[in-house]
Amino acid sequence: MSNARIPDHVVVVGAGLGGLRTVETLRAEGYAGRISLVGAEPHPPYDRPPLSKEILAGAWPDERAALRDPDELAALGAETHFGVAAVGVDESAVELSDGTRLAYDALVVATGVRARLLPFQPEHPAVHTLRTLDDCIALRSSLAGARSLLLVGAGFIGAEVAATARTAGLDVTVVEALPVPFERVLGEQMGALCAQLQEENGTQVRAGVRPERFTDAGGRVGVRLVDGTELVADCAVVGVGTVCDNGWLAGLGLAPDAPLSCDYRGLVDGSSAVYAVGDIAAWAHPTRGEAVRLEHWTSATEQAGVVAKRIAGTEITREADLVPYFWSDQYGLKLQLVGRPERAERVEVLHDPGTIKGTVGGYFAEGRLVAALAFHAPRPLARYRRMIGAGADEAQVREAVAELASR
Template sequence: MPGRRPADRTVNRRTIIVGAGLAGFRAAQELRARRYDGEVVLVGAETHPPYDRPPLSKQILSGRWSPHDAFLGTAEGTELDGSVELRLGTAAKALHTAGHQLVLDTGEALAFDALVIATGTTPRTLQGRVPPGVHTLRTLDDSTAIRSDLLRGGPLVVVGGGFVGAEVAAVARELGLQVTIVEALSAPMERAVGAAAGAMCGQIHQEHGVTVKCNVSVERCDGHHRVERVHLSDGAGLDVALVVVGVGVRPNTGWLETSALPLDNGVVCDEFGCADQENRIYSAGDVAKWLNPRTGRRSRVEHWNSANEQARLVAHNITNPHQQLVMDAVPYFWSDQYGEKIQLVGEADPRLQTTVLTRRGDEAHRLVLFSENGTLSAALGFGWTRAVALCRQVITRGGSLEEAVAQVR
């Protein structure tokens, strides 16, 4: 832990970034790349150096990578150098916007000239008593703990059919465990992509030997020293050795509640990623709720590409206050399951019209196209990366469903 220092109110050329995940790391890196010549301080609650999260449910969980391989910048040799002050194992506790002061859990108060909030999210878990062996997956430590439980053997119950839970199920099957996914809606991923496309996600698991139970929820988990049994809302019970809960997240904004910043299931930002223009407070990544100039709506997008791109834009906007840029990239998400890539590009509102295409002579590779009044809004691809790349171009230029179908075929 760093030592306690008196309140520092003298510095007026310093950008502080709160949260040392992907968005925080990238913002720091980009500020330096753009020759920002003030101090850059990166404050992170975790003790690990900044690391990437997608491998936590893929390469690290399966044992193909060691935890060190997930550290950001290691592979390309772009780790943060001494020009960024790293304050790891230190959490921000409060923010005084008008006074330009960030208060840390060490008791220090740091002055800033610009601030970037990149504190990400925390997974929700089950209500009531949660015995050991019931996990959520967000951090490197979560991933290594789940891996060591997976190696002890199953059965595994995954609560929630979202992408993170789906990837855990896929790795567990590779390791030979018996796996059940319990989903409260009628299909995995239903809330994001609708029931029909969600059923395709469920089918992939079933083809790999996973039991998928829909329209049921977990009432409670029992066990003395470790979890032993999961009780479901339909009265059934499942014997388990471990449980992974993937039922959504909440943004890490608790420390901002006494600040004057606008919060609404995230840090409310304009189209430049700015939450407070006057005091130069920005936000990026999973915690940030940016205004999308394309749709006129604000949303938090929990995708790697968005966190990366928002952080780069925020660094640009801090260093170019008179030529600020807006985020106009089409949202993109990928997931790796059973050796295939599942990709979602665009905004897949389940209420939109859907069209399903299958790659010629290859039933397993499919594409679900989401459209509104003939315009392509989103595409969900199962193992068909070329088609998703084409759809991304069509969505970017506001093209039609017809155009997408013609290009893909």
């Protein structure tokens, strides 16, 4: 135990993955004080990854997205405020949309992010974004009566929606402003492979052209591209990234639309009682110092663990995993990304079996492996993840490549 004072009342705002994991870890670490969990959505905490996969496909019932059953939630002994948003805050209390004022000794912000909208996006029942369970249910119902889908933006969530719709037999077209989808995140070579995966499965990819406006297509959805082409589909999904929505934190002097900058263990800069975890949080890297924000399931879980331990006064012996991990399921393949590809100076295919399945790309900076992307190759990926953590150089990576290839 550290000597820091243990707070009497912890208020956790945001009842998604990060919020729930914070509460669970607080209790697991023996914190016996009062906990309040506030969530703007009416649903108890649920998981988002199945919203673009099994729940959207109708392969799982909606209830299966729930992260815990009601008994498990009740056993945490937290006061829950679901369907109620935090609308204001000062140095000592959070104000809720139902008028409740919750005084806090420690505040954890786990509010995630919102889907970004296009400036010209219409309010139309067949034009969707996907962030919440309710978004997923609305999209699923549109897809059920549709024969074609248009995706604006080729991020991971969009690619998964495309795969789910295509697997269900819809005609799917993806429009992406970048010349190569995923280029910014994965680099040209690996991004092209992601696009190839879509195309090999019958999804049309139109890259390098920007949508200009939505058009009225007689009950269907039309999108006019800057090159003059008009695409028409029964429904559309806009997947152009996310935005931070921190207006309620203005009372703490925080920007309304920027990630929350934190130290390397989640304490918001300039505060002694406010922490942030998950998609909304930008934690300082413990050794390099730069702020890193990750919209990854694993990262929200790990950060919640660190912050809860810190609040409960438990000694933290290991930092949150320094090698980020993200996965995506598309067309029966599991794509797995470890590390920080945006740091790379050079990308190289490490394993090329001649098919997309089994291909592994390595990302290098300053002679070291900084990231790896695997298309359904979990074993090599696990090895490279450890190597990234250990700071492996190019020679060590070559040895591993040769050894893995000889198996």
